[in-house]
Amino acid sequence: MPPLGEVIRNSQIWKSIFRHPMPTDRRNRIVVMLTNFFLHLHPVSVKKQGIALSFTWCMGGVTFFLFLVETITGVLLMFYYRPTIEWAYNDILALRDVMSLGIMREIHRWGAHAMVITVWLHMYRVFLTGSYKPPREFNWVVGVILLLLTLLLSFTGYLLPWDQLAIWAITVGSNMARATPFLGHEGPGAAILTVGGIDMITDASDARFGLLGARFVGEETLNRFYVLHCIALPLAAALLLAIHFWRVRKDGGISAAM
Amino acid sequence: MHVNEAEFLQGISGFLGSYYVTLAVLNGIAALYVWERLEKSRLALVWLALAVFFLALSPLAFSGDSRMMGIISVPGSIRNLVNVVMGIPWAYSTGTLVFLSLLYFFRKFFVKPVVAWSGLNAALLLMGLSITNPSFATIVTKPDNVPIVGLVFLLGFFTWLGANKAVTNDQRMKQGLEPTEKMNSEKILVWPDLVYTELICMIALTALLLVWGILLQAPLEEPASSVKTPNPSKAPWYFLGLQEMLVYYDPWMAGVVLPSLIIFGLMAIPFIDFNKQGNGYYTIEQRKFAYLTFQFGFLVLWVTLIVLGTFLRGPNWNFFGPYEIWDPHKVEALNNIDLSEYFWVIGLERALPSAPAGAGAIEQIGYIILRELPGILLLAGYLLVMPPLMAMTVFRKFFFRMGFLRFMLLANLLLFMMLLPIKMVLRWTVNLKYIIHIDEYFLNF
Numbered sequence: 001m002p003p004l005g006e007v008i009r010n011s012q013i014w015k016s017i018f019r020h021p022m023p024t025d026r027r028n029r030i031v032v033m034l035t036n037f038f039l040h041l042h043p044v045s046v047k048k049q050g051i052a053l054s055f056t057w058c059m060g061g062v063t064f065f066l067f068l069v070e071t072i073t074g075v076l077l078m079f080y081y082r083p084t085i086e087w088a089y090n091d092i093l094a095l096r097d098v099m100s101l102g103i104m105r106e107i108h109r110w111g112a113h114a115m116v117i118t119v120w121l122h123m124y125r126v127f128l129t130g131s132y133k134p135p136r137e138f139n140w141v142v143g144v145i146l147l148l149l150t151l152l153l154s155f156t157g158y159l160l161p162w163d164q165l166a167i168w169a170i171t172v173g174s175n176m177a178r179a180t181p182f183l184g185h186e187g188p189g190a191a192i193l194t195v196g197g198i199d200m201i202t203d204a205s206d207a208r209f210g211l212l213g214a215r216f217v218g219e220e221t222l223n224r225f226y227v228l229h230c231i232a233l234p235l236a237a238a239l240l241l242a243i244h245f246w247r248v249r250k251d252g253g254i255s256a257a258m
Numbered sequence: 259m260h261v262n263e264a265e266f267l268q269g270i271s272g273f274l275g276s277y278y279v280t281l282a283v284l285n286g287i288a289a290l291y292v293w294e295r296l297e298k299s300r301l302a303l304v305w306l307a308l309a310v311f312f313l314a315l316s317p318l319a320f321s322g323d324s325r326m327m328g329i330i331s332v333p334g335s336i337r338n339l340v341n342v343v344m345g346i347p348w349a350y351s352t353g354t355l356v357f358l359s360l361l362y363f364f365r366k367f368f369v370k371p372v373v374a375w376s377g378l379n380a381a382l383l384l385m386g387l388s389i390t391n392p393s394f395a396t397i398v399t400k401p402d403n404v405p406i407v408g409l410v411f412l413l414g415f416f417t418w419l420g421a422n423k424a425v426t427n428d429q430r431m432k433q434g435l436e437p438t439e440k441m442n443s444e445k446i447l448v449w450p451d452l453v454y455t456e457l458i459c460m461i462a463l464t465a466l467l468l469v470w471g472i473l474l475q476a477p478l479e480e481p482a483s484s485v486k487t488p489n490p491s492k493a494p495w496y497f498l499g500l501q502e503m504l505v506y507y508d509p510w511m512a513g514v515v516l517p518s519l520i521i522f523g524l525m526a527i528p529f530i531d532f533n534k535q536g537n538g539y540y541t542i543e544q545r546k547f548a549y550l551t552f553q554f555g556f557l558v559l560w561v562t563l564i565v566l567g568t569f570l571r572g573p574n575w576n577f578f579g580p581y582e583i584w585d586p587h588k589v590e591a592l593n594n595i596d597l598s599e600y601f602w603v604i605g606l607e608r609a610l611p612s613a614p615a616g617a618g619a620i621e622q623i624g625y626i627i628l629r630e631l632p633g634i635l636l637l638a639g640y641l642l643v644m645p646p647l648m649a650m651t652v653f654r655k656f657f658f659r660m661g662f663l664r665f666m667l668l669a670n671l672l673l674f675m676m677l678l679p680i681k682m683v684l685r686w687t688v689n690l691k692y693i694i695h696i697d698e699y700f701l702n703f
Contacts, residue, residue: 029447045446046445089481132531151496168492255538
């Protein structure tokens with residue numbers, strides 16, 4: 001009887017998934033990159049120097065990996081956590097004290113911190129190697145938006161445990177919005193926006209209200225930030241990530257000396 | 259905040275002991291590497307001696323005994339000195355700027371691996387000697403602050419790595435050679451070389467996150483209460499640079515305008531930077547202006563302000579030295595003076611112009627503008643006169659090569675970036691509060 005591995009690799013099921021032999025020779029190492037959905041993000045070959053660790057620092061890839069970690073642990077946490085004032089804090093408490101796999105929260109939080117840092121390091125490397133220069137200008141712009149999304153993802157997630165740390169950090173952060181020029185009720189220029197003596201911009205209609213869904217950080221804010229954190233921002237980030245990776249390929253592959 | 263000293267020392271003894279053992283192991287590995295690979299036996303002995311030194315510190319730390327811990331602590335007199343010196347308002351920001359400038363000017367010296375490794379050891383030893391201080395330990399080991407300690411060391415390492423490669427390339431290019439990155443244009447297949455690297459990275463990171471998650475519990479404080487305001491109330495750490503700007507500017511500037519300009523300015527970088535050199539390899543010499551501007555914005559204005567906001571800002575956003583107890587009753591005199599007051603009251607020795615009672619809205623606005631005229635003129639002058647002045651003097655070459663629009667974009671972004679350090683210096687030197695102070699319309703600048 002032939003070895004088990006060979007039996008598996010010759011089975012109809014295996015062959016229906018992988019349409020070519022194992023990537024052990026040059027031809028199949030090329031084919032695998034072209035026929036595998038997950039691998040086709042990569043080119044078939046790269047400049048050796050371009051993937052040297054001391055050159056790329058690997059931080060873009062690490063950031064993407066952390067995004068995936070955050071997605072997976074986040075989905076698992078969503079099964080358990082309820083974004084209401086009655087339950088939010090208790091659910092986190094239970095995750096810490098009684099839930100098996102409550103460590104998902106630790107991984108999610110530390111992964112989030114790490115992701116902010118790795119995004120910065122990635123941009124730092126791109127700057128230091130001048131990799132934003134033509135033809136990659138636009139991809140740098142996409143990257144800056146992704147930086148913003150990363151910070152917003154982290155910021156919205158900060159509120160969800162609904163403890164003192166959470167609401168006061170969000171209060172401090174969102175207080176800025178009420179000073180937005182023209183659009184915040186304590187911002188310069190807001191006083192001009194009146195119609196027939198009635199203020200258009202009040203504490204119940206300004207930028208901060210739009211962010212919080214209320215005059216202060218409360219139930220509405222928790223819901224709003226939850227939806228932003230779990231749906232709106234990840235979708236936006238996923239779309240921009242796709243564009244970012246696609247443009248890496250279209251703009252001449254991963255950065256290397258020109 | 260009042261922790262029993264002995265209990266505190268017992269509490270950290272395990273961590274600190276293992277910390278020194280880790281440092282000993284690291285230096286042991288370094289010694290081995292230098293001995294085996296570089297065949298520098300004398301240098302290997304130095305690192306070996308350092309390893310033995312750290313190993314000798316570890317039992318003192320493990321003991322948790324206050325007398326033993328006293329030996330491996332920063333002496334009280336030095337701690338007080340550091341607190342006092344850093345308490346001078348300009349000391350921290352100026353100090354970090356001077357420190358980074360020194361690193362930059364003597365980069366050829368600092369990029370040597372020996373120097374960097376010594377520096378790292380010194381920094382880690384200082385951390386170890388400091389952490390026996392309860393105030394220092396409370397702040398540094400706060401779970402959400404741990405990433406920032408990591409960030410500081412990571413940034414140190416990667417700045418060093420980038421500078422190291424840049425210095426090598428610059429020296430090569432001076433001799434007419436190409437940068438190291440161009441030497442090897444060999445192409446390799448992504449399977450197996452890249453995908454395996456990625457796999458190893460993923461496994462290592464998963465392990466790191468698991469260990470981090472097991473060792474350090476995610477913070478969870480008391481349930482949220484909208485009536486109990488913690489003091490200090492801090493934004494998430496990555497926004498603390500912005501929160502620190504609130505000391506100098508009102509929220510509409512520090513929280514809205516300047517952050518928007520940071521994002522916009524970052525996006526504009528590729529369209530401002532017309533320098534075709536330095537694409538795809540590390541270099542400093544070939545793009546000095548871009549390099550220095552970015553480092554000033556990132557390291558000096560962004561990162562050091564985050565470190566300041568996280569570790570050195572306590573109750574009431576007062577400044578506290580690294581070894582100082584966060585006393586909520588610490589009083590700091592706030593005698594800041596507006597520019598309008600400097601001009602009218604102190605300069606011309608007369609009262610601030612104010613509208614007479616019963617004046618109409620237009621008249622009131624007129625008086626406000628008159629009152630703030632010095633500041634308005636100053637700001638208008640700064641934003642209108644500086645760009646042409648820059649174009650005619652220091653940035654003359656830039657102006658001709660960039661064209662009008664591009665140059666105006668660069669000039670204005672630079673001017674807005676410099677608003678922060680300018681206001682800082684004005685605050686430190688002449689206690690300036692606002693350049694333009696129009697409370698009536700929330701327009702304070």
